[in-house]
Each structure stands twice: as C-alpha cells, then as structure tokens.
Amino acid sequence: MAFLLQSLTPLGTWSGALKGTLAGAAPYTIFVLGPLGSDGSLVTTITLPDPLLPPGMDALLLVEQFAVSAPSVKSLSTPSAVLLLDNPH
Secondary structure, eight states, X not given: OEEEEEESSEEEEEXXXXXXXXXXXXXXXXXXXXXXXXXXXXXXXXXXOSSSSOXXXXXXXXXXXXXXXXXXXXXXXXXXXXXXXXXXX
16 A cells, blocks of 8 residues: 655654654654555546645645555655645636
8 A cells, every 4th residue: 555644844753664764743644545556556646626725825845755555565755845836826
C-alpha cells in the first residue's frame, strides 16, 4: 500500500516501523494512495478542491514524503517541499 504523508513543519524523525527518517513533524495528514502494481508502479487520480487554499491564505508550504508498507518491504521516499499558491480566478 502506498501513502502520502504531509506535514506543515520539517523535522527529521526516525521511524523504526518504516525503517527510515520521516521528513515532517507531527501532526501528519496521511493520504492512502492505493496498492502498488506488481512492477512497483502506482497509478492514481487525485481531485483537488477549488479553491485549494482557504480565504485569506496566499500560500502554504508542505513537507511531503511517500511511504510504502507491504509484508515484504517498508520504505520512505526522499522528502520534498511543495509550495501551494493561491489560484486567483
């Protein structure tokens, strides 16, 4: 199963369960993306709300990291920072 972890605060915390360093600090938002294909690929569609950010918020910095948890493997991706910007219509 593949997951997307999001946090508002960067921090390196070791996760013994996932055998790696979590890039963000709690609290996390965890999105279940779905199972991986037999070749390790993931195909998914995610619908984003419009507007993406609440009124009065121009930008939001998220720390994101993918996690895979299966009986045979548990791993974390290299973290990334994503800057969401307000989309004025």
